[in-house]
Amino acid sequence: MIIGSVSEDKSTEKRVAITPEIIKKYKSLGMSICINQGYAKHIGLSDNDYKQEGVEILKNENEVISKSNLIVQLGIPNDQILSSIKSDQTIIGVLNPYANQAKIENLNKRNINCFSLELLPRITRAQSMDILSSQANLAGYKAVIDSFSLFEKAIPMMMTAAGTISAAKVLVVGAGVAGLQAIATAKRMGAIVYATDVRVASKEQVESLGGKFLIVEGSENLETEGGYAKETSSDFKIKQEELLKETLKKIDIVICTALIPGKKAPLIIKKDMIDVMQNGSVIYDLAALQGGNSEMTKVDELVDYNGVKIFGDKNILNKLPVSSSNLYAKNMFNFVSNLYDTKAKKISINLEDEIIEKTKVK
Numbered sequence: 001m002i003i004g005s006v007s008e009d010k011s012t013e014k015r016v017a018i019t020p021e022i023i024k025k026y027k028s029l030g031m032s033i034c035i036n037q038g039y040a041k042h043i044g045l046s047d048n049d050y051k052q053e054g055v056e057i058l059k060n061e062n063e064v065i066s067k068s069n070l071i072v073q074l075g076i077p078n079d080q081i082l083s084s085i086k087s088d089q090t091i092i093g094v095l096n097p098y099a100n101q102a103k104i105e106n107l108n109k110r111n112i113n114c115f116s117l118e119l120l121p122r123i124t125r126a127q128s129m130d131i132l133s134s135q136a137n138l139a140g141y142k143a144v145i146d147s148f149s150l151f152e153k154a155i156p157m158m159m160t161a162a163g164t165i166s167a168a169k170v171l172v173v174g175a176g177v178a179g180l181q182a183i184a185t186a187k188r189m190g191a192i193v194y195a196t197d198v199r200v201a202s203k204e205q206v207e208s209l210g211g212k213f214l215i216v217e218g219s220e221n222l223e224t225e226g227g228y229a230k231e232t233s234s235d236f237k238i239k240q241e242e243l244l245k246e247t248l249k250k251i252d253i254v255i256c257t258a259l260i261p262g263k264k265a266p267l268i269i270k271k272d273m274i275d276v277m278q279n280g281s282v283i284y285d286l287a288a289l290q291g292g293n294s295e296m297t298k299v300d301e302l303v304d305y306n307g308v309k310i311f312g313d314k315n316i317l318n319k320l321p322v323s324s325s326n327l328y329a330k331n332m333f334n335f336v337s338n339l340y341d342t343k344a345k346k347i348s349i350n351l352e353d354e355i356i357e358k359t360k361v362k
Helices: 020-028 047-051 061-067 079-084 101-109 124-129 131-150 177-188 202-208 234-248 321-339 354-359
Strands: 002-005 032-036 056-058 070-072 090-093 113-116 158-160 163-165 169-173 192-196 212-214 253-256 282-285 302-305 308-312
Touching: 002 061, 020 032, 020 047, 020 321, 032 061, 047 056, 056 061, 061 079, 070 321, 079 101, 090 321, 101 113, 113 354, 124 321, 124 354, 131 177, 131 253, 131 282, 131 308, 131 321, 169 177, 177 192, 177 202, 177 253, 192 234, 202 212, 212 234, 321 354
Parallel strands: 002 032, 002 070, 032 056, 070 090, 090 113, 169 192, 169 253, 192 212, 253 282, 282 308
Antiparallel strands: 158 163, 302 308
């Protein structure tokens, strides 16, 4: 079994799917690995780093695709690479089937097996493969660091002979994995942290991290069986807007992390709410690529709206490519090892396995 991985489009994606530290685990399963020249040079990993672990370095992407049985990536490759994938090969990555439906259908017609890791079920056995959790943890951490760098005041309370500086007040919208990490990071740095989420069950998690949970009066738990947030009713949205508008008057930094898998991000921070925010406040929107949680968000653009800075990050993990690649590569290996029949030395697509059944894009 030969596993291959080719360079991503570095203008949009700096992470890689295979790192040197994971090679020994693949080899322990009897697998060989090949990559193209300069595969991870942009994040400080030389071809020699891979060669030392027994990886074969090929001249270009086409050679890698031609030689591989299994192709592991971050995003879906470009059309030129997709056209060179052959029947019965397998591709695994974050394929985003909702946005790449036509490409996926074409691959399926050519009998190419496609697995998309963002579709992993939220079950205990899949935790070691859960890319959403591993990557969201880093995203939540980095969002706090970057939002604090945009805020032109000190974060913790400071008592000096000249007077006292009040602690910054942070609101985290969405208390999923990214939101909880944002709460923990902001709290460690001395901020006063508030959080809101449509899932009432997240209240205990927020409070365990030292955050103050904002709850809409009379709200019910809007959580799917898989642990994700549901879309809210119009009545809930009105009550939530009233609560947020009043809260935002005293908030210095808002970090938006609310997403609904496969759908447009919920619009939570509307223009009239931003109007009541203090001059110098910051909104950092991690949901920008899915439409944004803030009405004024623009992808990869710093917007100054009446003194409020609003930034929507397209791919915040490009700012932590080494750490995020290491975690992603481990998630990928765990998924591949579940898919691989070590006795038969081949991929075994057992659709009775919930992990395989849910991630196979049909």
